[in-house]
Amino acid sequence: MSQLVRAPAFPACVPRLGAGLASLNIRTFSCLGPRQNESSGTLSNLTIGKHTRVIFQGFTGRQATANARESLAWGTNIVGGVKPGGGGEHLGLPVLPSVKKAVETLKPDATGIYVAAHQAAAAIEEAIDAEVPLIVAVAEHIPLHDILRIHSILKTQTASRLVGANSPGIISSVGKCRIGFQPLSCFSPGRVGIVARSGTLSYETAASTLRSGLGQSMCIGVGGDILPGTTIVDGLKVLADDPDTEAIALVGEIGGHAELEAADWIRLYRERTDNPKPIVAIIGGLTAPPDRIMGHAGAFLLPGEPSALDKVKALENAGVAIVNHPSRFGPVISNLLAGRLVSSVHGVDNKTGPHGGGAANQQQTRGLHTLGRSCPSSRTADCRTKLFSPPVHPIRQQQRSIILAPQTALNLLKGRNVATNFSSANADAPRTLAITINRSTSSPSVFVIADHKQPTEAAKFDFDYRQGTSSISMDDVARELGFSKDSVASLRRTVDELVSLFTEKEAYLVETRVVENRDGSGDSRVEIVSAKLGFDDAAFRSCKRQGDIQSLRNTDSADPVELEAERDGIVYIKLEDGTIGTLVNGAGLAMNTVDALADAGGKAANFLDTGGKATSETVKRSFEMILQDQRVKSIFVNIFGGLTRGDMIAEGVVLAFKDLQMSVPVVVRIRGTNEKEGQKIIKESGLPLFAFDDFDEAAAKVIELAAQK
Template sequence: MVSRHTSCLSSKALRSQCLNRRMPQAAFSTTSRRNGYDDTIQNLKIGSHTRVIFQGFTGKLATANAQESIAWGTNVVGGTNPKKDGQEHLGLPVVGSVRKAMEQLKPDATGIYVAAPQAAAAIEEAIEAEVPLIVAVAEHIPIHDVMRIHSMLKSQSKSRLVGANAPGIISAIGRCRIGFQPLPTFSPGYIGIIAKSGTLSYETVGSLTSAGVGQSLCIGMGGDVIAGTNFVDALKVFETDDDTEAIILVGELGGTNEEEAADWIKNYNKRVSNPKPIAACIGGFQAKPGKVTGHAGAWTGLGEGTSEAKYKALEAAGVTMVDHPAKFGGVMKDILAKSGRNVKKIEQSAAQARRGYHTSARRPALYATRTTSPQQRRSLHLSAEQNANILKKYNIDVVSKPEDHQSSHYLGISPHRVNRSPSIIAAPTANPDQLHQRVRRFPFDYREGPSPEAVNDAMAWLQLDAAPPKAKAQAAELIQNLWKLYTEKEAIDAHVSLSLNPNADEIQVYNPYLFFDDAAYRSNQRQADLHALRDTLSPTEQEAEEAGIVYIPLDTPQPDGRLQASTQTPPSTSSLTDGEPRNLVGTLVNGAGLAMNTNDVLHLRLSQPPYSTANANFLDTGGKATSQTIKTSFKLILSDPRVAVVFVNIFGGLTLADMIAGGIILAFKEVGVNKPVVVRLRGTNEEKGQEVLAKANLPIFAINDFEEAVKKVGELANGGK
């Protein structure tokens, strides 16, 4: 294993004196013998020694990011652009290909700063060139491109991927950033972080910095369905990292990675005499069922745990759970002390490191001048009739209802998030009450298709291995036909229910469920025929999508505790009944993870006496919100007559707090805000944002502390002032 800071590892007592002058013995080796993708995990240990290149180096985003990262201390050695081979940019060499960069610049890592349509090819080029660490920040890369990439990664032992759709990876100790994290928030210290959500990770970092314990290594897992680096990968790094004294996990609904992490932590706590303390936060308790909540992977599939299940699994493993990341600073100091570690010494060491630690004072203006936002990407569901027509083209005939007294089974193709591959999904019943508990996934390689072993295992689990030969052959053929549909139409899920007719010795297919990846069209103009089948959007949906906003009205709580399902279009004032609540909270948040967590905490704090309120919506402006985006968000929120107060909760990364403040003022002028507004601005340019709001002299409650802001929201929603 190659250390980030070899000169200091011989004596832990000298660590605090070496934080700002550590030197490695060598960079990562790309020629050492390894056994597979898992053996690339240690490539995540970036630091001052890490030589970084940028793919898409001369683009605006890469240029701004490189300038900021270099000023912070990142060892950027150049970048690539096929059209500018041999030129210089920012005083650094530009070469025509990643392979050429490996020969001439000898990088340890590459940051991919190209748009989603080009991102998959850029990642593949980096894998083929055997770059040790590949960081992909782009969102909306089609899932089939991602699965193909992971098929490549699993067949090699040189390259490790972080992302996609992730803020990247950053060593606060080694001053190495590969991503777009807000640098002023970070400080060197001893807490390792792995997070699905960028904004929740920034909240976490801010809390640790305020508490004086800082961060060692922060890894953005990303919010896609399949991630290049997951929780268990990061835990393995943190376990052996002498710079990490404690660990934080930030998760959310979707997949089973949190449960896998819980199993690893249970084993870790048993086999290690003094394990590093671990804390975690989970988002998505209040997410609307059936909706993709901002992040592409933020939905719960069959057999996958809810946010509550993830929380309980981690808690049972001995993890200290918090409900909001602003609490992490105090919690980490507490559990460090309980574990027998010297918290005062850790604080003093982190403080000494900060004295020689510099961050860029200003973010380049390129971020602020962006005037358009990418359209919102939605996953694509079609009607039952449309699904049946598509299946028929793949020799799969659907019946409306199977004959009575036949056995039922469930079969399909679905992503296996932990295995990073497609899988056959199967259950020996199609009964909705039993399906979630009895479904299993049987993974296979994307480039090879369903293997005989996966097919046989799935057939056995379906309890069709003893079926008549004709029925077994039909089921095996069905798997192959579903796989062909799955790849050709770029589905996320392609499932059907089966019935076995014992008299005819054959199977019938019914109740199809097809779930397509709209990013294939949005990012790469593929699957235009499927995209054309989308339902006509309501005016509210259309306006949100065009502005790049994820806006989901939430269900209305009823007096008897039931939920009344809302449509995507908020109700009109005249449609509200006398008993329907009019004191709900409208939320405006940047980042899907923070938006989910904000709704979770509002529900937790305000649904009980002395308050009696609930959330009206989920609204994520995205990571690059503009003043116009904020204005449109207010318009969408206030179109819902149930809203009594608006809560703006922004933690700025790429989003600038002063720009958000300008958008709020614009909304007051042009939308006509007639409800009280509570604003919490943190992160990049937060002081400027607060100053802008103060000078506007508007009825805005600007509150920095999250708990105080939530309390004020509750008071205002319930008739207080």
Template sequence: MFHARLQLLRHGRPARPCLFCRSRSSNSSRTYSSISGTPPPSPITSLSTDSTLPNLRIGRHTRVIFQGFTGRQATANARESLAWGTNIVGGVTPGRSGEHLGLPLLPSVRAAVETLKPDATGIYVPASLAPAAIEEAIAAEVPLVVAVAEHIPLHAMLRIHAMLKTQSVTRLVGANSPGIISAVGACRIGFQPLPCFSPGSGAGTRVGIAARSGTLSYEAVASTTRAGLGQSLCVGVGGDIVAGTDLREALTVLADDPETDAIALIGEIGGTSELEAAAWIEAYHKQAQAAGVQPKPIVALIGGTHAAVEGRIMGHAGAFALPGEPTAQEKIAALERAGASIVDHPEKFGQAIKARLDALLGSGASGSSLFGQAGSTTQRRGMHTSSLGRSNGRRPTIQTPRTTSRTVTQKRSIYISQDATFDLLRKQGVNAAPYSGHGTQRYLAISIDRSSKSPCILAAPSYDGTTPSSQSNIRRFPFNYHAGVDGLLTARVANHLGLDTLSSTASTEGLRKLLRVLYTTFIEHEAYLVETAVVSRLADIKVVHARLGLDDVAFGQRQAAGDETTLQLAAVTPPPEADALETQAKAGGIVYVTLKDKEGSAPGTIGTLVNGAGLAMNTVDALAGLGGQATNFLDTGGKATSETVKTCFQVLLQDPRVRVIFVNVFGGLTLGDMIARGVLLAFQETNVTVPVVVRIRGTNEAEGQEIIRSSGLPLFAYDSFDDAAAKAIELSNEKA
């Protein structure tokens, strides 16, 4: 079925069977156990041709190595994973040999591959070392590479994706990912909180999860477990700008997995992965309908309906919209049209999925009357109530978030001014000057195509000076990172811009020269956006608007290294508008964004304190869905301490709008009892003048809740998000 095992390895050793084939042969007694007892059509064979996708099917058979094996974090993680049942066979620390944790330690990935025959590697090294580690694993042809590090420079990942496209053996998950885990197969390659996971009780109870957010996926896991369900395979695609494995690819594997009965899909702002997932779901449903079988139920959540801040990164590196990318509302609408049900909070996944599964059981899972119905109606609350039962055999009603949102206009951290960008372009021979009012403006940019995981040209035949994402005529033209812009691509862009009808030869040649300059600028300065507006006059291409957006991680590294050009750019780059609270939070390792509406007013009243970027976005969204308004986005970070929580309180209390503080924490790496102690510390050392509502779930949730309950302080402790949010909204209204 798949051809990975037919690929010859470049270094002369015999090709090993692919992971999928080995797992099938070693588990030949397994039968498909879907609701209907009949496997749905295989989406992998018909809807995807990528031979590395089966490498995601991890389990007890998966032989795992760790890169950075002797490091503190890798050691602690390996101990947990081994105790849980993960088949870790050894690891790599450069230049070292021997044993670690009683397992072989090798000096290189190549040596580990030859000695240990791994199916997968988990990369546990700092972000600065991660690109080289990923490349080493690809060169050694490890079938599955899982990279958890965040803050890897964008262009390093683009180069890695260009490398991946030259081979057909290795599949990448991440970077900036919690990893991949199989609850059924007791295999963890990542840092997911193990106490949350359960394999379920058999057929009809196992939920596969594909998620861009780690914390939201943990919430979904806990929710399904509470609903009496379990989990099969959970793929954390991660929050990077270009993901090694995207949502559509994860869906492809989950739909074909015989141990997955239903799917939870978690997306967010930024990119087009959710639209591609929606198109895949539509095709999957049509294929199932044609075969006369039931498709697996899919329930989805999209973060950023209210927390989307134009031009600003919302915690995750990829959680911002590039020109031409869809809004969160557009993603929700596409998923609903495709047949997915929508929830507005991950706590609601369990009952929503259980209701869908019960509905299939109630219908006998033999017909196709349920097929393709989005079935989503708006409810304010009650996803955990009995109203979501079988609904007389029909698909139950699921809450749909409101589609209104506040647009907050702020800048990403590093935008180079138009004057400075003009200077850069002029030095390379470009005719650049502000628009004089003469000639038709056309939009032209070099940016990222997250779908193809490569650079792309963005082009629109007209431009009115507004945000190009609002223009329906913008088109993407992806191209190879190393090859650059060729003549054929230039001709296609010229055709879309309408330049090929204007002094054809000269205009097209001028466009070719300009695109080469833009691409050179994109590469040399490690940009994520080189944006222009151009006019064609007298067979010349003139740039009349320009903006350069730089990857903040790479910019900081180059600046610290004393790169002369970067230092010159920093000197002429105006600092962003000062926000004292954001600056104070950043100094404490906290990601904080002040939320205002598009007119600059600040109607919010609820200060939010959340761990995890995805959960922080969703908290703002869900509060808005219940009638509340947050003053801020705040992500404590994955390793928040009690001191961090105290700092968060100090920041929040300086905003005069805050009438109540809402602490919403799901314990993964962040422990629930640690957060609770941080809240108490804040009361002891900070003058807390507003009510505080605390919701703690996840790792050490019982301990954290008990600390809050027994504190004797004016705190409101809740387990349910809806109950906690309703209380926060009630208290904020009382203070009005």
């Protein structure tokens, strides 16, 4: 029985359309709703606290050791760890040779996996096999197809729940339990629950609630991967039922349907609950260019996915208050809890400062709907349609993925004996046939769009990663394409070969445009007239797999500065028409910095993510890259010192400014760990550097300086 998801209406078994998915005319059959491990009750495994017995996999490694010391001192009940084949003690706690032995001996409730990306999938599988209730995977760059296999395994069991990968982890401030690497200086027992895709944005959200005297109950970092083990809706369900949580902060971003699904859940929650908890949200990526991956592995659009603006509107329609910067979470939530903002508020006053002054007390509007690169509501479908069109301009290469040039893609298909026809008589009316990821079901899927439909009307035929497409009815696929029954045999061969390419070469997108033609004997034949192939770069970078695909990458049309940044482990993306250079630590915060600058009337010249741990060297290299852009009139350094100390970053900025003999003025906003020390170093440097802790003041200054230049 094939699993079919199709727009525009929900089936009879689903009672009503939600504010989120309904806005995009999407429906999902119930068989593609909750995953088996969610419906069987593993959500309760997320409720950590003093009772939670924690083990570490990779316990004796440097990162795990440092993290364990901090967590133990904070109060986390770490009972031991695992080192393959090991034994003895570490940090005064037992070391076991396997997870299975650790489960038998230590009876853990949770495991934190602190191993490198190339080892992480095996470590997760070992924990699932040992039935550890909660598995937290913090590693970034785990290959996508390893995670697809993990999800296939998770769906067959009911004991374990995964948080991550590419996640800062999960932390209970009330229960003093940290499984992850959240900066403890930002967390204190309190009233606000946080569920977030971005690590840096979640840290600044926590710090904002701390400054407002609210503190946090729990923070669930679902992570920035394409397929997180725990979703935003999962986190909302836990926080809504948590007695210590009085309000919820939601941190989302571009990519996937998670925030639309959250909007649907929130609307139903508000309808069925007498006194619903206030929910405030932020969405990163409102100004993101549509063809780029914005730092996080999952921060990009797959076929048929909504824009960031779609997500904002869906959440607003569900009664969620939207902020445009994480420093505003604290004051806005304070006002909501005090009753100064009604629960149906759709936005916040842009003048609301991060310290709680000036919050409005009635329903308000804001300027996020008019940002430069966001698709206006009447044009969102047109914007998304571009994903399915053959590229007019050379494809820009991007870190974290490999997109082949159109001709290279077709040559690769021809080499696999896939029927192609570059000059088909019917090429003016092709249909879309794609093999990609259904993020909502954590499954690979065959996406089909007829020529007269929009991407949001795709028919999605999911299949099990390990079992293949045998369960899919090719008659249904042909019907969705508008092809005749005579094409079914040829279509099956085409789909099988595309799926084979998808799995063997670890693609995240095999998108083709297909037509139905008749050969000389009158038989129907499905032919590909254009193709877009995207492959997971992590397979090569983390595991040295797919070297042949890596060799096909053509960097001739890539921006040389972007390639330079990639080699240095920095994500740099040049943006159109900007005059303000940006330097930020963390992908989510970098996206939000570009968005919030636009909301304040400025325009960023680039997106730049130094990574979660900015250092003096990465700051200097980042300045060098930004200064190569002659459009840049001022530079905005926006650093949240979570995993990195603010004073260290300030010293790096001062040294880089002197070494590079910079003449472009620099505005530095440092918050978080050692923020006052960092601000003092900037102010006393004697250089044309401007230090702020308030985002609004810093943004106003950098915009003013850019205008003066």
